[in-house]
Amino acid sequence: MTLAPDTIQDAEQVDRGDVATKLNSFAALKVMSPTDLNQLADKIIVRPFKVGDRLQEAQSSGDFLYLVESGALRETGKxxxxxxWWERTHNVGAAFSRQATYDGLFEETEVIALQEGRLFVIxxxxxxxxxxxxxxLRQALIREPIAVRLRAMPMLAPLNDSQVRRLATIARVEEANGGSPLCEPQLTAPKPGSGSLIGDRSA
Structure with a gap:
């Protein structure tokens, strides 16, 4: 089944007060004031999805932002x-977009629902x-400080800026003190999608 981002749940079934409360739990929106979050709650498109649903988004539709209120989805980039060349799972509390820069640059990705749930669509x-x-808010979404650190890494030099920005949105930063182990010997094969460790001494 196709999951269109602009298909809204019956407005009479949407508790906007509940939506406003839940928006506070999304880390990506922490930079917004309570007043602005309440106004944003009135604009949210609530979109239920089932296992196997695919998110379909027109190339010229602009920058939709998806907030996972419940359930889980898998996004794959080619x-x-x-x-x-990358994939990630969006669980409850995740915020994601088909765009890595939020400036209208569309990237074709595949998004499939893994568990039944609901999206809050902006x-x-x-x-x-x-x-x-x-x-x-834009800086929080594109994670520019992380992109800057990634651009400085020689091993990532072959990537174009769009790819670096995409990596910045999916990277997880873990700080380590001098002398602390960054990784431990692994006796079994890593799980698919478990990611790679990239060292950065610029911090």
Missing amino acids: DSAGTV APSDLSWAMGRQPA
Whole structure:
């Protein structure tokens, strides 16, 4: 089944007060004030999904932002040759977009529902409004400080800026003190999608 981002649940069934309360739990929205979150709650598109549903988004539709209120989805990205080069699972509390830069640059990804749940969808015009109200929101979403650190790594030099920005949105930062072990010997094969460790001494 196709999961269209602009298909809204019956408005009479949506408790906007409950939506506003749940928006406070999303880390990506922590930079927004309570007043702005309440206004944003009135704009949210609530989209239920079932296992196997695929998120379908038109290439010219703009920058939708998806907040996982419940359930789980798997997103896979491919390069220009059609080869999968990254994938991630979006669990409860995750915020993601098909765009890595939030400037209209569309990236074709595949998003499939793994567990039944609901998405809170922010349409492009409403996302633009939110970013206008709180400019720090865009920085929180694109994680520019992490992108800067990734660009400085020689091993990532072959990647273009769009790919670096995409990595920044999916990277997890773990700080370590001098002398602390960064990884331990592994006797079994790593699980698919478990990720790789990249060292950065710039911090």
